[in-house]
Amino acid sequence: MPRTTDVVICGAGIAGVAAAHALAVTHGVRNVVLVDERPPLTLTSDKSTEAYRNWWPGPDDAMVRFMNRSIDLLEQWADASDNRFLLNRRGYLYTTADPAKAAQMRLDAQRAELQGAGRVREYRSVADAATYRRSESVGYTDHPTGADLFLDADAIAEHFPFLSRDIVAVLHARRCGWMSGQQLGMYLLEESRAAGVTVLNGRVEAVDVQHGRVAGVTVAGADGTTTPLATPVFVNSAGPFARSVSALLNIDLPLFSEMHLKVAFEDTLGVVDRGTGLVILDDAQSLAWSDDERAEFAADDETRWLTEPLPAGIHLRPEGYGQSRTMLMLWDYHSAHRFDAPVLPLPDDPFYPEVVMRGMVRLAPGLAAYVDRLPPVYVDGGYYTKTAENRPLIGPLAVEGAYVNAAFSGYGLMAAPAAAELLAAQIVGSAVPDYAGAFALARYNDPRYRAMLADWGNTGQL
Numbered sequence: 001m002p003r004t005t006d007v008v009i010c011g012a013g014i015a016g017v018a019a020a021h022a023l024a025v026t027h028g029v030r031n032v033v034l035v036d037e038r039p040p041l042t043l044t045s046d047k048s049t050e051a052y053r054n055w056w057p058g059p060d061d062a063m064v065r066f067m068n069r070s071i072d073l074l075e076q077w078a079d080a081s082d083n084r085f086l087l088n089r090r091g092y093l094y095t096t097a098d099p100a101k102a103a104q105m106r107l108d109a110q111r112a113e114l115q116g117a118g119r120v121r122e123y124r125s126v127a128d129a130a131t132y133r134r135s136e137s138v139g140y141t142d143h144p145t146g147a148d149l150f151l152d153a154d155a156i157a158e159h160f161p162f163l164s165r166d167i168v169a170v171l172h173a174r175r176c177g178w179m180s181g182q183q184l185g186m187y188l189l190e191e192s193r194a195a196g197v198t199v200l201n202g203r204v205e206a207v208d209v210q211h212g213r214v215a216g217v218t219v220a221g222a223d224g225t226t227t228p229l230a231t232p233v234f235v236n237s238a239g240p241f242a243r244s245v246s247a248l249l250n251i252d253l254p255l256f257s258e259m260h261l262k263v264a265f266e267d268t269l270g271v272v273d274r275g276t277g278l279v280i281l282d283d284a285q286s287l288a289w290s291d292d293e294r295a296e297f298a299a300d301d302e303t304r305w306l307t308e309p310l311p312a313g314i315h316l317r318p319e320g321y322g323q324s325r326t327m328l329m330l331w332d333y334h335s336a337h338r339f340d341a342p343v344l345p346l347p348d349d350p351f352y353p354e355v356v357m358r359g360m361v362r363l364a365p366g367l368a369a370y371v372d373r374l375p376p377v378y379v380d381g382g383y384y385t386k387t388a389e390n391r392p393l394i395g396p397l398a399v400e401g402a403y404v405n406a407a408f409s410g411y412g413l414m415a416a417p418a419a420a421e422l423l424a425a426q427i428v429g430s431a432v433p434d435y436a437g438a439f440a441l442a443r444y445n446d447p448r449y450r451a452m453l454a455d456w457g458n459t460g461q462l
């Protein structure tokens with residue numbers, strides 16, 4: 001006889017764990033089963049940079065309001081757990097050396113303010129910037145919200161001395177920071193287990209649909225056993241495999257995946273301020289090579305890309321507190337390669353650490369000291385699984401009782417709390433926030449929305 005359950009969630013990454021928490025802890029749903037073929041939180045959710053932000057582009061205010069709600073929940077849980085997952089409020093610093101981009105940054109900041117991201121304070125001189133409040137290294141309470149926009153090179157040099165002297169604008173978005181994603185996930189999982197959630201190790205291989213609605217799920221164990229689960233509700237939180245899991249319901253989700261890597265190294269020379277927020281260079285750039293190196297790379301089809309312009313968005317942040325010297329660095333120059341079905345293990349990129357270090361020199365020139373003799377590095381990463389406009393898929397599917405909670409791209413840790421809250425409200429039939437429609441699969445049925453996709457603009461991806 002199949003075991004009877006109330007909800008089966010496929011995937012115990014941060015999205016599935018947060019969904020189980022919202023159902024069991026917030027709504028008291030008793031019999032929730034989280035199914036995963038891996039140990040919880042070990043595929044994508046432990047590869048994240050663990051950062052969060054309420055700083056998102058349009059075209060409407062849905063992402064800002066969604067993320068503000070998620071950050072409200074993170075703060076509530078941090079309050080309730082004595083900040084077990086080390087939530088900080090260091091902010092994100094968007095930088096540019098391009099005056100045209102600086103002007104655009106100012107317009108974007110004004111729009112973000114209107115959308116609810118908070119007030120923007122502008123500094124056009126060293127004297128103006130005297131009122132700027134630096135972030136505390138730890139904690140998340142009593143920090144400024146909104147953003148501080150520096151448009152004066154001397155003020156930038158005074159407050160951010162590790163940055164390149166040609167940076168002409170720095171936008172410090174304040175309701176942003178980072179946390180320990182693993183600790184957040186374990187906190188939610190422990191609370192969920194205490195509220196009756198069970199974790200079943202195995203692979204969801206089939207979803208049984210009877211008379212147009214979900215009736216059960218078949219789980220295959222690594223030992224060859226098969227566990228049938230009877231359930232009226234099935235949630236697809238399968239991360240990079242959300243598309244193939246939905247195919248079990250004969251539903252095609254408009255998803256693709258991009259490989260994203262990150263590199264950690266020890267900044268033993270203390271080049272980057274350890275108290276900084278996450279710093280992003282908003283400018284595309286070409287790497288500096290010697291004439292011989294450039295000629296050699298350009299002559300080979302495999303390496304020519306190293307001599308061509310590489311995209312904007314390279315970013316770094318310090319990792320750890322106290323004596324830690326670890327620095328995390330990311331540069332998304334792989335996203336032109338899209339995967340319909342993600343490949344594991346991840347494809348190798350032996351160039352990544354050196355390319356990222358060279359690119360970072362544009363942002364923080366002191367890092368040039370590491371270029372000729374690269375320090376030991378640790379590289380890992382995963383997939384950003386996403387929709388074309390980089391917004392998530394949360395809500396019901398065409399089969400009754402089936403839901404999706406996926407497509408969290410590069411923001412799944414920060415989005416998981418509000419996504420879980422929205423999904424659980426839909427499952428139990430309570431009131432949903434008014435941004436629900438912005439994340440429902442059904443949005444693609446609207447011809448006006450489809451027309452907007454062609455001209456979406458900035459998707460906010462980092």
Ligand SMILES: Cc1cc2nc3c(=O)[nH]c(=O)nc-3n(C[C@H](O)[C@H](O)[C@H](O)COP(=O)(O)OP(=O)(O)OC[C@H]3O[C@@H](n4cnc5c(N)ncnc54)[C@H](O)[C@@H]3O)c2cc1C
Nearest residue numbers: 011013014015044045048049050051204239411412413414
């Ligand atoms: C390099 C990098 C940096 C990032 N930085 C940030 C950041 O700073 N901030 C942020 O918020 N986000 C960041 N992200 C994104 C974030 O990590 C992801 O959005 C998030 O982890 C996705 O969580 P998930 O639960 O949807 O997927 P996953 O964590 O991948 O979990 C999906 C789970 O589903 C399971 N599964 C799949 N198919 C089946 C099946 N058939 N049966 C059973 N189990 C199945 C898998 O085993 C897996 O455990 C980053 C990601 C990367 C790669």
